[in-house]
Amino acid sequence: MVLAKWFNKRFFSYALMFCVLFFGQSIVHAEEQYTKDLIPKMTSNTAPSGTAFSNSQYSSKYQAWRAFDGLNIENSENPSGDAGGAQSGDLGDLKLNPFLLGYEFPTEKTVVKYALESPNWSNGVTQMAKSWTFEGWDGTSWNILHTVENETNWKINEVRNYQFTNEKSYKKYQIRVTANNGFKGYVYIGELKMFGYEEDLNLILSGNTHDLSNVLSWNSINGATIYNVKRSINTGGPYETIATVTNTTYTDEDVEKGITYYYIVTAVNEDSEIKDSNEVALTPLGNTDPVDPITGDRALLVIKMISGLEKEYELTASEVQDFINWYNGRADGRGKETYMFDKDFNKGPFTARKDYVAFSKIQSFEVMEYTK
Numbered sequence: 001m002v003l004a005k006w007f008n009k010r011f012f013s014y015a016l017m018f019c020v021l022f023f024g025q026s027i028v029h030a031e032e033q034y035t036k037d038l039i040p041k042m043t044s045n046t047a048p049s050g051t052a053f054s055n056s057q058y059s060s061k062y063q064a065w066r067a068f069d070g071l072n073i074e075n076s077e078n079p080s081g082d083a084g085g086a087q088s089g090d091l092g093d094l095k096l097n098p099f100l101l102g103y104e105f106p107t108e109k110t111v112v113k114y115a116l117e118s119p120n121w122s123n124g125v126t127q128m129a130k131s132w133t134f135e136g137w138d139g140t141s142w143n144i145l146h147t148v149e150n151e152t153n154w155k156i157n158e159v160r161n162y163q164f165t166n167e168k169s170y171k172k173y174q175i176r177v178t179a180n181n182g183f184k185g186y187v188y189i190g191e192l193k194m195f196g197y198e199e200d201l202n203l204i205l206s207g208n209t210h211d212l213s214n215v216l217s218w219n220s221i222n223g224a225t226i227y228n229v230k231r232s233i234n235t236g237g238p239y240e241t242i243a244t245v246t247n248t249t250y251t252d253e254d255v256e257k258g259i260t261y262y263y264i265v266t267a268v269n270e271d272s273e274i275k276d277s278n279e280v281a282l283t284p285l286g287n288t289d290p291v292d293p294i295t296g297d298r299a300l301l302v303i304k305m306i307s308g309l310e311k312e313y314e315l316t317a318s319e320v321q322d323f324i325n326w327y328n329g330r331a332d333g334r335g336k337e338t339y340m341f342d343k344d345f346n347k348g349p350f351t352a353r354k355d356y357v358a359f360s361k362i363q364s365f366e367v368m369e370y371t372k
Contacts (some may be wrong), residue, residue: 102174113160127188136170205277224267
């Protein structure tokens with residue numbers, strides 16, 4: 001719950017003239033298209049992560065983080081005189097207009113939907129937000145992402161969702177409230193949640209072997225705070241969690257030569273796992289180098305992609321070594337994301353044919369040497 005007070009009705013009316021009008025609730029897509037709430041359940045303005053903020057609070061019991069704590073329960077302190085109020089937000093008494101409530105993520109997120117929950121007591125709904133803008137901070141100014149005016153007839157503990165188009169990522173988002181539903185200029189919001197698109201959660205795992213270790217890397221995804229690295233000696237699991245990390249790389253050194261290990265990574269938001277990666281199989285060989293030196297004149301390089309597709313290239317020994325050097329360098333964070341193969345066969349009418357392979361799409365590769 002959030003409560004704020006303002007004055008200067010002339011400024012308020014002037015500001016509304018520049019709003020794009022949206023009457024009633026926005027149309028919401030199917031729930032499975034969106035992530036879970038990107039904001040963790042806050043226990044203070046800075047814990048467990050990020051920063052909750054507002055530009056006023058009524059007392060220490062009504063700090064900004066209470067609008068992000070996942071609760072909407074009664075509080076004995078309520079300046080309106082009612083029996084109770086929602087303890088889940090920032091109750092502020094503003095001597096200015098408008099009222100601001102927001103959250104700063106540790107890293108940039110792409111928010112495309114937010115939800116507001118009304119207070120849990122009768123007079124509280126008359127203090128619920130009526131007109132506002134939802135905004136993202138680009139480092140210089142606040143950009144308006146969504147505008148609502150005249151959102152009325154709130155019921156107790158009612159949740160309304162608002163979806164909008166947004167392709168940019170921001171660290172800070174806020175709601176700027178310019179009118180409530182009639183009670184003495186106070187604003188009272190039970191809960192504020194933010195969501196991204198589910199398709200932003202494609203978690204792609206890749207890896208390679210080096211000496212007696214398996215090196216894993218994956219992409220970061222929207223809403224994840226940590227990642228669980230899991231391993232099995234059987235494809236498909238069951239998997240055992242061997243590490244929990246905040247970055248997007250992990251080296252497993254607790255392995256034995258010649259044994260194939262199967263890995264997945266899960267992304268975690270708060271205490272729940274929100275996405276699993278693909279499975280990667282790695283077999284450490286215990287070599288000084290990631291792959292034995294090429295001894296033949298030529299080799300057939302077979303690359304297995306995460307999608308299941310296999311690509312075959314007939315190469316010279318030096319060309320294979322060039323690919324291995326690129327792959328190992330990219331696994332260590334060096335070099336380009338893609339590797340180019342210059343095909344010297346089946347050119348047809350073309351002067352050249354080039355095939356590009358992305359590191360993040362490779363699951364494993366095999367080298368089969370031979371001598372002509």
